[in-house]
Amino acid sequence: MKLTKTLLTSVLLGASILSFHSTVAARDLQVELGMAAYQAGDYAEAAKSLKDSAIMGDPEAQFMLGRMFYEGQFFKQDYVEAVKWYRKSAEQGNNWGLIFLAGMYEKGEGVEKDFAEAIKLYSKAAKQGDKIAQFYLGGMYHNIGNKVKAKELFKKSCKQGLESACKVLKSYK
Structure with a gap:
């Protein structure tokens, strides 16, 4: 049984x-x-x-x-x-x-419209290494005046081959 x-x-x-x-x-x-x-x-x-x-x-x-x-x-x-x-x-x-x-x-x-929520969501994808999210998040930080954070994100995105991020990065000195 x-x-x-x-x-x-x-x-x-x-x-x-x-x-x-x-x-x-x-x-x-x-x-x-x-x-x-x-x-x-x-x-x-x-x-x-x-x-x-x-x-x-x-x-x-x-x-x-x-x-x-x-x-x-x-x-x-x-x-x-x-x-x-x-x-x-x-x-x-x-x-x-x-x-x-x-x-x-x-x-x-x-x-x-909620920039804080947008940043939170972009950040989740960016932390997973997504180059598109890093690029958009960099743009948001640029627009609110945090150029240091923006440059860091554009650099990460560029290193992964996103040409748009590389072009934007060139404008940073």
Whole structure:
């Protein structure tokens, strides 16, 4: 009896693990299909492929859905809805979600303009080594007069190969 229970538990656990991996693989495939459709300009197919994955919690799909709402691709342009999806992506540490959400706060699109929140979000992505976030954060520090911090961030971004950061860095003496 004990052996049967152990065997049954092992079989059920194995089936659960396989089911989980199959679900993750299927969701990854849906995201890849959605991304390919987006790149091809087939926004209807992209929305269909990405929405379910976004709802299931895939941060890349959440970011892309936010972008589609922001740009008005397939969906009616809706900054509030874009913020919602960017936030979900950002909460999972997705750098693009963090950067685009920060941009929404910086410009006041879909949310109240909030430079402190924008700096906080850019900082999270910059601390993960994201050169784009470092560049934008450098720009924010430059605009508020902290040239030392701005230069440090532009230098980090330039060292990672972001040409725009290198050009800006040349203007610092």
